[in-house]
Amino acid sequence: MPADRPAAVRPAAGIVLVDKPGGMTSHDVVARARRAFGTRKIGHAGTLDPMATGLLVLGVEGATRLLTFIVGLDKTYEATIRLGAATDTDDADGVIIEERDASSLASADILAAIEPLTGTIAQVPTRVSAIKVDGKRAYDLARQGIEVELKAREVTVARFDVLAERRDGQAVDLDVVVDCSSGTYIRALARDLGAALGVGGHLTALRRTRIGPFDVAGAASLDGLADASTLSPAVVAAAVLGRLDVTDDEARDLRHGKRLAGAATRLDGGRAAAIAPDGSLVGIVERRGDDLKSAMNMPEEQPR
Incomplete structure (x- = not known):
């Protein structure tokens, strides 16, 4: 009789911080992690768009139970906003639907337009968000050409600072850093800033650098997942x-x-x-x- 196969050793429960590269979905990262750790029981705490890079928090085995306590934490993003053009997705992956000359915008006017977008604000999510409308994702409806009216939601933008400003022809690019509550759409901030200035705006780059107490500086690269450090459930839960x-x-x-x-x-x-x-x-x-x-x-x- 053939010898019994030894039972596969399941990985220890824990939290893994990953620095997601651009061009792939959060689900793609989870799929890679499942192969690297040899288990299907892996989930994430909050998606990142394919265009976006940065911190993705993964739960392994029993630590997936902690993700629900992590997903609602405040976050920090670094982003680039282009003023002078609006797109149908509020980011660079979309089609330009309006272009205007933003070259005459004064820096002081840009900062003045940012002010109303800080603090506790009512924000209308981007039309290609994952919010459900009548049981269907808004982005699926948008792809079908169905117009939906999303309700404004209260979010908190604790910091919306301009780090650098570059002028390129009729466009103005702003490098910004945003501290915000969970559920805040940085693409919507770009859209609303451009609208307030009358020139249109969209996001050209986005990087999540922090979720609650966790920083992207401590995250593993996608290629280094097999050797990534795992934070124990006790350490993570106590920190959160x-x-x-x-x-x-x-x-x-x-x-x-x-x-x-x-x-x-x-x-x-x-x-x-x-x-x-x-x-x-x-x-x-x-x-x-x-x-x-x-x-x-x-x-x-x-x-x-």
């Missing part, structure tokens, strides 16, 4: 939500769905990462009255 140390008995109770009676005073915020004495992540706990209850439990690591 704060840390709550629990005893072995408390860890067991949380894993069994029990509440920690009267323990809400131990929590500074609404949620925290419950860390067992051995340093492992038990799960995410939240307040329930005076008690703490697990909102998400991590699967326990099996001996290897």
Whole structure:
């Protein structure tokens, strides 16, 4: 009889930071990571357009449960906005639908137009966004030539700074850095800035450099995925939500769905990462009255 094949060793749960190159989708990166790590259980926290580069956060195995707590974090982008032309996608991948001479724009006028686009604003998402309209993605409807009216959403732009300004014929290119809340469309900022100045605008480059506490400087290249460092679930959860140390008995109770009676005073915020004495992540706990209850439990690591 043939010998039994040894069971494949599953990779450890963890978070991997990847520097996505341009020209590929976030799903393409996930597919490469699945091959590199030898598992299909990999997801990401927030897509990047094919044109965009920069930080993509991947969850491996049980750490995919943490992605829901990462996707809503604030982000930082570096981008280039071209004033003088508008496109049907609000970026360089689209077709130019309007061109105007922006060469006479004064730098002070550009900065003045940026001011209303900072702080808490009502932003209409780009028509090629992934927002669903009647169950269909806006970008799919746009490709079919169907016009849809997307509702404005409240977003926060904490920083919208011009790093450099270049003039090329009738166009003005702005290198900018933006700190913003999750759900902010940088393409929409380019579109709205161009509209406010009366010359049209679109995005020609976009790079995500930060998601919450995670920086692209610590990210692996796509070709280096096999050797990429994996952040432990405990380290990541504590960095995102704060840390709550629990005893072995408390860890067991949380894993069994029990509440920690009267323990809400131990929590500074609404949620925290419950860390067992051995340093492992038990799960995410939240307040329930005076008690703490697990909102998400991590699967326990099996001996290897």
